[in-house]
Amino acid sequence: MKYQSQKVAYWYFLAAMALFGIQVLGGLLAGWVYVSPNFLSELLPFNVIRMIHTNALIVWLLLGFFGAAYFLIPEESDRELWSPKLAYVQLIILLVGTLGAVGSYLVGIHGGREFLEQPLWVKFGILVAALIFLLNISMTVLAGKKTAITNVLLMGLWLLSLLWIFAFINPDNLSLDKMYWWFVVHLWVEATWELVMAAILAFLLLKLTGVDREVVEKWLYVIVATALFSGILGTGHHFYWIGLPGYWQWIGSIFSTFEVIPFFLMMSFAFVMVWKGRKNHPNKAALLWSLGSSTVAFFGAGVWGFLHTLHGVNFYSHGTQITAAHGHLAFFGAYVALNLAVFTYAMPMLRQRAPYNQVLNMVSFWLMTGGMAFMTFVLTFAGTIQTHMQRVVGDYYMDVQDSLSVFYLMRFGAGAAVVIGALLFIYSMLVVRDREIIAPGPAASVPGE
């Protein structure tokens, strides 16, 4: 850590990890309701649990991105943050908003657009926080050095904040509502967040592998170009059956198929950089998470996304457990694992010590990744059966669900592994030990920075 003001990232990461804990516990609870439907049904109905699960996810991922930006921008632009104080104000606004949202959900106050259920004042809070953030990082970069990493990161963050405007636009016409809703949801995870992901990944690989900056930055531009060229028109893969014109079936199928490319490139990029790199960085866990993230993102977003993106397939699979399977692995690989990679990389520096608890951290990687992969497999099986019975044969929804209970039981087991992994990760970040639990092997030849 070169600059004092990078320290603000620490508090963002702490808040993010707390919400991560809440998110996975909420998920586990939702998974249990599938197994035992009467559980808590009068006190805390499924829809409320689900809102908490998904909203906590989105907020903590954003907190992680904000923290990552505050951590890497001073280092990239070679100067202190414009205003650390504003960064803390921003964090407080976000935390008040989050607690306010959760509190309102518990007493039954919420909107009714999926993922955007926050009460209006919370939405405004998020907008204000985003503006403070953009001001802060833009002023820092403008006054300092501009690199491809800061360019792309800033562009991603500006665009995703602009898209938040659509969270306020809720037309009375349901089909229009749905169309503009996707401007937030799809154009976040399959366009602007990809810019953020690629920039952060480039930063991590630059630091961890020591590959030449020129090479990293050229890859970065190619990756983000393929992301936007495919992702913008790829929005069409959500426009097939919601009352929009039929031409989206072709536009959506073709362009969203190309969306696999940026994820494939990010995975290749990560492995090629490690292969070319000369540096033997001591933070092995951060490297594991970086490689893991780009690989699982390729499978979750790329492969599982392509699985149901062609309109001929989507006609049958739309809105089944197949969608849930894909949503989980994609979010986990691309955005959860990437954030955990940043935390793993930055935390030792923020606490001013050498990398620690690497073994526990790596165990948590395998627990979480294994759990999410298993969850994805069982939901994919459940979704395949559901698609056949309900969409092809025409059996009623509730009857079909009764025949899927064994998969939901296994999903709960997978979820338990994820929760244990998540708690272990948080423990390994926060509870510092003097020594690794296992003694390291013979010293590596050339240590990195």
Next chain:
Amino acid sequence: MAEILTKSRARNIFYGGSIFFVVVFVAMTVHSHRYVVNVSTAGMPLSEEVVRGKHVWEKNSCINCHSLHGEGAYFAPEVGNVMTRWGVLDSPEDAFETLKAWIESQPSGIEGRRQMPKYELTDEDMRSLAEFLRWADQTDTQGWPPNEAG
């Protein structure tokens, strides 16, 4: 990547291409917006009652259990075609009665069956909700869902 693709070329392609795709996307959005208003949802007027029903739907967060046109949660049945499934699509009165009877019978309390929460809706809310669902059911969704099961 060969020498032809320098970093600054890659950057220019990225900026130029992105602007191009944004422009195309905006144009298609304008067209789609008009198509929705004039064609696909023109089957039934977007009355005040329908709009009110949409707000009832949102206020109760039905979307976090059900799907509507295939979007939402996967915990409970699709409702974009529920009026067809119940055979009441063309009769506002039957739609209202059937919906009211359904909501008032929940939660069922049956052991091992997924529970719908208890909703205390006025008759007016219930009527609007029924109209909203009838309206949604009449949207031209390119033939989706494949069958009545939704």
